[in-house]
Amino acid sequence: MKLLEFDQLSVAFDTEAGTVRAVQDVSFDVAAGEVLGVVGESGCGKSVSALALMGLLPRPAARIAGSAIRFGGRSLLDLPADELRQLRGNEIAMIFQEPMSALNPVLSIGEQLCEPLIAHRRLTPRAAWAQAEALIARVGIARPAEIARAFPHQLSGGMLQRVMIAMAISCAPRLLIADEPTTALDVTIQAQILELLRELRREQQMAMLLITHDLGVIAELADRVAVMYAGRVVEQGPVRELFRNPRHPYTRGLLASRPVPGRRLARLAAIPGQVPDPLSLPPGCAFAARCPERRTDCEQRRPALRRLDADHRVACFAAEGVSA
Amino acid sequence: MTTLILRLFGQRRRAEQLAGRLAHAHSPLAEALxxxxxxxxxxxxxxxxALLVLLCLIGPYFSPWRNDATDALMINRPPSASHWLGTDFLGRDVLTRLLMAGRISLTVGFASVVLSVAVGYTLGALAGYLGGVVDLAVMLLADLLMTLPSLPLLIIMGAVLSELKVPPDYRIYLVMVILSLIGWPTLARLIRGQVLSLxxxxFMLATEVLGxxxxxxxxRHLLPNTVPLLIVVATMGVANAxxxxxxxxxxxxxxxxxxxxxxxxxxxxNSLIDFQRRPWLWMPPGLAIFATVIAINLLGDGLRDALDPKMKP
Structure with missing residues (x-):
């Protein structure tokens, strides 16, 4: 059974300038213990999807339409706020891009780590503190007793991200949402954090929703990938297959625009043009204006996400044409 | 003496640096102090x-003169060895009265700030956190109170209190209430603003994510972050009160x-003769107010710099 299922999720925000369709008909699923990478540039709806999953979208500003998010068979969108709160931090946990700002400056590391343990595990403060120290050690920080008494401003970004991870895994969640977990960190620290995530996932059989714009991170950690563009999933498939055989022109563009060490190019390949204005998305394929393989009807008709083979789906007429 | 203390301080700091920063993990508040x-x-x-408070508290016990003891033979005497700050028109010792007055003035200042902080902080935090109707109602009330010119209001209230023949001892408490009523909207606005941004x-999203x-x-998470602002505003508020x-x-x-x-x-x-000829009657209380307010403001400035260097206007 799938642990997490997004079924035709659509989220729209009503703003003064008009309706922003942040996420449209997004469907994907994550099996228990699996890592799904969600890639796309900023504003493509990655983070909105994650917030919808946590039930943290501001309502009524955000409209969630005709869709379902199921976690362990339960529909999260119908869940009462109280039950959803018990799920958050307990079965679904999340880590953020900026560990510096995601920790409270006036509370010590230990105090903050105790919070979910007290809230969900009903531990006494003393037991929670011991557990907090164990968690700090668990994420590979030396001198846990001292770190527990330290305050966020005394630690480095990498350490803080480890603390955030410790906090997220404190109640042994079944799903971890990692929203750009390494973006704000130094490259050397990035590798360490990815290694830690990989290790935790293996040991705790924890599924992950890995949201990033960095294909390198996806290659390191993910089992499957969903590529998002302008609020829609344009391609989805196993990571190896998708990297080796990208079918959507946008995915190809993304892969081509990564710098590859050792290969010297006069210019780094870039995808020309810009992401369409979310206030006025075109009726057809949102990528059509930038697409090198555009066909005549691409701007009028929108390609549906179709299955190519076993688990590889793509929403592109050109790709369909090739496979057909 | 000062240099000795400073040297001790410097050495301890160096020692701490040697032991490593984490050996002494201090909360932001402790570091600010x-x-x-x-x-x-x-x-x-x-x-x-601190000296002033101490003097006002214990000073009168050492005075040979009682606060309200009149002496018909010793009226309006200039400062002398027996009456250090002279006597007033009833022959009361000015120094003793000054210290007793200090108790009253400081108490009124403190108590009215405590009161206005209690009201302003609670309402401001609620308005900022809950938003919606609560926010609207609180801010409307605060705006209303801030638009009322305070001096005429105070004069009217004072007149009403006199008309109602409220006994003098009891009137102090009413003065505190009136002062805090005037003081709370400013604080409520500040706290609301900070709660809104916090x-x-x-990290508040993170607490929500943690369920x-x-x-x-x-x-536990939001309000402790407002304590620095609260400390600074309350300190300055005492001077104002x-x-x-x-x-x-x-x-x-x-x-x-x-x-x-x-x-x-x-x-x-107010009396021309007293003003021209008997400065010992009005200079000491005036200087006391001046020095106290300056000291409180300096302390408030220092607290502000220590707690949040970015708060500097």
Missing amino acids: RRLARNRLAMAAALFL RERD LSTRRRLF ILNEAYLSYLGLGVVPPTPSWGNMMDTA
């Missing part, structure tokens, strides 16, 4: 205030004789 301890001006102000910070209860998020009490009492609307206060002691300056 250490920064404050290095601000000489603020520390001098704090020392002055509410949107990532913490609303009460815990508010009291002391000044306001002085206005009121000077105009005969606040603390009324025979209860002494710095404000009503300065009332003697």
